[in-house]
Every structure is written in C-alpha cells, then in structure tokens.
Amino acid sequence: xxxxxxxxxxxxxxxxxxxxxxxxxxxxxxxxxxxxxxxxxxxxxxxxxxxxxxxxxxxxxxxxxxxxxxxxxxxxxxxxxxxxxxxxxxxxxxxxxxxxxxxxxxxxxxxxxxxxxxxxxxxxxxxxxxxxxxxxxxxxxxxxxxxxxxxxxxxxxxxxxxxxxxxxxxxxxxxxxxxxxxxxxxxxxxxxxxxxxxxxxxxxxxxxxx
Amino acid sequence: xxxxxxxxxxxxxxxxxxxxxxxxxxxxxxxxxxxxxxxxxxxxxxxxxxxxxxxxxxxxxxxxxxxxxxxxxxxxxxxxxxxxxxxxxxxxxxxxxxxxxxxxxxxxxxxxxxxxxxxxxxxxxxxxxxxxxxxxxxxxxxxxxxxxxxxxxxxxxxxxxxxxxxxxxxxxxxxxxxxxxxxxxxxxxxxxxxxxxxxxxxxxxxxxxxxxxxxxxxxxx
Numbered sequence: 001x002x003x004x005x006x007x008x009x010x011x012x013x014x015x016x017x018x019x020x021x022x023x024x025x026x027x028x029x030x031x032x033x034x035x036x037x038x039x040x041x042x043x044x045x046x047x048x049x050x051x052x053x054x055x056x057x058x059x060x061x062x063x064x065x066x067x068x069x070x071x072x073x074x075x076x077x078x079x080x081x082x083x084x085x086x087x088x089x090x091x092x093x094x095x096x097x098x099x100x101x102x103x104x105x106x107x108x109x110x111x112x113x114x115x116x117x118x119x120x121x122x123x124x125x126x127x128x129x130x131x132x133x134x135x136x137x138x139x140x141x142x143x144x145x146x147x148x149x150x151x152x153x154x155x156x157x158x159x160x161x162x163x164x165x166x167x168x169x170x171x172x173x174x175x176x177x178x179x180x181x182x183x184x185x186x187x188x189x190x191x192x193x194x195x196x197x198x199x200x201x202x203x204x205x206x207x208x209x210x
Numbered sequence: 211x212x213x214x215x216x217x218x219x220x221x222x223x224x225x226x227x228x229x230x231x232x233x234x235x236x237x238x239x240x241x242x243x244x245x246x247x248x249x250x251x252x253x254x255x256x257x258x259x260x261x262x263x264x265x266x267x268x269x270x271x272x273x274x275x276x277x278x279x280x281x282x283x284x285x286x287x288x289x290x291x292x293x294x295x296x297x298x299x300x301x302x303x304x305x306x307x308x309x310x311x312x313x314x315x316x317x318x319x320x321x322x323x324x325x326x327x328x329x330x331x332x333x334x335x336x337x338x339x340x341x342x343x344x345x346x347x348x349x350x351x352x353x354x355x356x357x358x359x360x361x362x363x364x365x366x367x368x369x370x371x372x373x374x375x376x377x378x379x380x381x382x383x384x385x386x387x388x389x390x391x392x393x394x395x396x397x398x399x400x401x402x403x404x405x406x407x408x409x410x411x412x413x414x415x416x417x418x419x420x421x422x423x424x425x426x427x428x429x430x431x
Contacts, residue, residue: 015283019275030270044271051274055281122266129265147227148262154229173216173223173255180258 003066011058018058022051025067028150029074035145036078037085038134046081050074068156075142075160082138128190132182139163140175147172214251222252226259278425285425287418294414301407308395308403315394 001024009017029050034043050073061069133141142161146152154172158165183190214222224230225238242249278284 013283015276015278015281018281022275023273026270026274027267030274031267034268035265040271044274047270048274051276052280055276125261126265129261144262148259149265149267154224154227169220169224169229172227173220176223176255176258177219179262180254183258183261 007058007061007066010055011061015055018055021066025070026051028067029070032071032074032145032150033078033081035130035133035149036075036138036142037081038130042081042085046074046077049080050077053077064159065152065156067150068152068160071146071150071152071156072160075146078142079138125190128183128186129179132179135182136175136178140171140178143168143171144175144179148176214245214248218248219251219255222248223255226252226255285418285422288421291414291417291421294410294417298407298411298414301403301410305400305403305407308400312395 001020003021003024006017006021010021026047030043030047033046033050034040037043037046050070053076054070054073057073133145136144139161143157146157146160147154152160154165154168157163157172158168161168163171221230221234221238222242225235228235230238242252
C-alpha cells in the first residue's frame with residue numbers, strides 16, 4: 001500500500017482511496033477507542049465518527065505520521081463520547097447474563113485460535129487491564145493507550161492530545177505506576193504468567209509526587 | 211542513596227521508552243546499577259508496560275469505510291451542464307420577451323392606427339367639403355362673375371380637388387373595426403426559441419443523470 005499516494009488521492013476527494021486507508025487502520029483506531037472508552041458500542045461509534053471527521057478534515061493533514069494524525073481524530077472523538085457519557089446513563093463494560101451477573105468468561109472475548117485455557121487467561125487479563133484502565137483519569141488513560149498499545153512516541157502523543165511533551169512524560173509515568181498498583185491488587189486473579197511481585201515502592205513514589 | 215522521587219519515576223518511564231536524552235539516560239543507567247530501590251521502580255514500570263502490551267488486539271467488529279452519502283459526496287456535475295442550463299434559461303427569457311414585445315406592439319397599434327386615420331380623415335373630410343364647393347363656385351360666376359374675382363379663382367382649383375381621391379371607406383370608420391396584427395416577431399422565431407429551451411434543458415438533465423449513474427456505479431452505497 002502506497003500510503004502517501006492514497007492520502008493525496010483522498011485529499012482530492014477520492015473516497016475509494018480513503019476507504020483503503022480506513023481498512024488498513026480501522027483495527028488500530030477501534031482498539032484505541034475501545035481502551036479509552038471501555039465499551040464496544042461506543043468504541044464503534046467513536047471509530048466511525050473519527051474516520052468521518054478525518055475525511056472531512058483531510059486537507060489539514062500536512063505530512064508526518066498519518067497514524068498519529070488519525071489517533072488525534074479518534075482521541076477527539078473519544079473525548080466527545082466521554083463528555084456525552086457524562087450526560088447519559090452508562091452501561092456496564094462487562095456483559096451480563098439474564099440475572100444481571102457479570103459473566104466470568106465472556107463469550108465476546110472468545111478467539112477460536114486459542115484453546116479454552118488460553119482463552120480464559122486472555123479474557124481474565126483483558127478484564128483486569130481494562131478495569132484498571134477505566135480507573136485512570138481519561139487524560140492518563142489516553143496517553144498510556146497511545147504509548148503502550150499503539151506504540152506512538154512522545155512527540156506524536158503530544159501532537160495527538162495537544163499537550164506539552166513534559167506533561168505527556170509525567171502522565172505516562174503516573175499512569176504506569178497506577179496501573180501497576182491496580183493490577184497488583186488483582187493478585188491471584190491474574191493468570192499465572194502475568195502475576196506481579198509484591199512491592200512497596202509505588203506508594204512511596206506516588207507520595208513523593210504529592 | 212536516596213528514595214526514588216516522582217521525577218526519577220518520570221525519567222525511568224521515559225528511559226524505558228528510549229525517550230530520554232543520551233546524557234540523562236547515561237547518568238540514570240549508572241544510578242540504576244547502584245540503587246536497588248530505583249531498580250525496583252524501574253522493574254514495576256517495565257512490568258506495567260509489559261502487561262499492557264499483552265492486551266489482545268481486537269479486530270474491528272465491522273468495516274468502517276465511508277459511503278458517498280456519509281461523506282456528503284455528490285456526483286460531479288459535467289462542465290457542459292451549466293452551459294446547457296444557461297442556454298435553456300436564455301432561450302426561455304428570449305421567448306418571453308418575444309411574447310411581451312408582440313403583445314405590447316399589438317396594444318399600441320390600434321391607437322397609432324386611430325391617430326393616423328384621424329389625421330388622414332381630417333385630410334379626407336376636407337376633400338369632400340372642397341368637392342362640394344365647386345357647384346357653389348361654379349354657380350357663382352353665373353350669378354356675379356365679373357364682380358367676384360375670388361369666386362372666379364375658385365373654379366380654377368376645382369379640377370385638382372376633383373382629381374383628389376377621397377379617403378378610403380375602410381379608413382373613414384376605424385373605430386368600428388380594429389386592424390388584424392400578427393406581431394413584430396414571427397411565429398417561427400418563437401417556435402425556435404421554445405424548441406431550443408426545451409432541448410437544451412433536456413440535454414443538461416440527461417448529462418447530469420448520466421454523471422449520477424456513473425458516480426453511483428463507481429461508489430456503490
């Protein structure tokens with residue numbers, strides 16, 4: 001895929017070229033929205049909104065990482081969605097059965113390429129991480145998702161969220177420390193390969209920030 | 211050896227991502243080698259990042275490609291369409307103008323005709339009067355021919371007056387019959403304009419339809 005040529009064609013209004021870019025990036029954009037919003041339906045809405053917004057403002061793209069530019073649009077869409085979410089009743093992340101009990105091993109995480117045990121471990125890990133991500137403030141969550149899940153560098157994240165580089169560095173460190181502490185609380189509930197050693201350093205480091 | 215601060219954690223996090231300037235990274239590496247507490251914080255940050263990277267990537271639940279309708283795209287208008295539309299509009303306007311011109315002239319013709327007929331009648335009515343004079347004038351010489359030289363001059367004009375045609379009968383009474391007026395602009399011109407307006411409008415519409423069909427075929431909804 002010649003990304004530059006596709007972008008130039010799309011900037012001239014070629015929807016087919018833009019849709020090829022959509023197909024290439026839709027998984028990354030959807031995953032970013034999913035981890036920031038913590039809800040599949042809202043993530044799908046935000047993803048669609050992000051691509052629509054990207055097509056409309058494609059002429060404002062002036063080169064550089066197109067993925068980072070798309071991440072900026074999806075981040076904005078997610079923030080809009082979070083603002084809307086504050087004004088509306090929320091639905092739980094975890095799917096529930098008829099008795100309104102959270103399912104231990106959600107069917108929606110099933111991956112046919114994994115064995116049952118692997119599926120269970122992956123589901124538990126995802127559940128724990130998403131739970132801890134949801135506990136973070138939205139700004140921290142966005143930074144850690146863009147850095148650790150999408151692999152953007154600090155400059156790209158700073159451009160994506162319109163925030164100074166120093167703030168990105170600070171938010172990322174704090175988000176990682178909080179995530180580490182949160183995941184530590186899961187203890188034995190985490191799949192064995194992912195269990196963390198106990199420690200006392202995080203609390204003291206976090207206190208030094210205060 | 212001091213307890214790690216949040217600034218140290220920030221630097222360790224950036225060091226982990228290889229986002230620290232080389233000088234600072236070197237000094238931090240030296241501290242990591244000699245400070246187990248700092249090493250522990252580094253390890254916690256590394257584990258957190260490692261766990262996050264284990265998060266399985268989901269596939270998008272559907273394709274998020276845009277349709278022309280979603281993107282607000284419309285079929286491009288062929289360049290000839292505005293030309294055809296303008297030609298159709300122009301022909302329609304000209305057609306209206308020809309009707310207006312013909313109607314206005316039709317209204318003005320009776321009054322003009324009336325004016326000319328009145329003027330002509332004035333001249334025409336004099337002739338009969340003068341025509342009626344010769345018998346009187348011709349009688350005058352019989353009564354007093356030598357004594358009235360003016361009267362004797364009268365008979366000299368009589369033949370000319372007699373030769374003068376009286377006003378035509380049809381122009382003598384124009385008030386009773388309006389003239390038939392077919393207009394300045396011939397009907398074939400109006401028909402041509404009408405045909406031109408319709409044909410150019412039709413050609414523009416057909417071109418637009420064809421462009422829309424091509425666009426829909428290329429960008430299915």
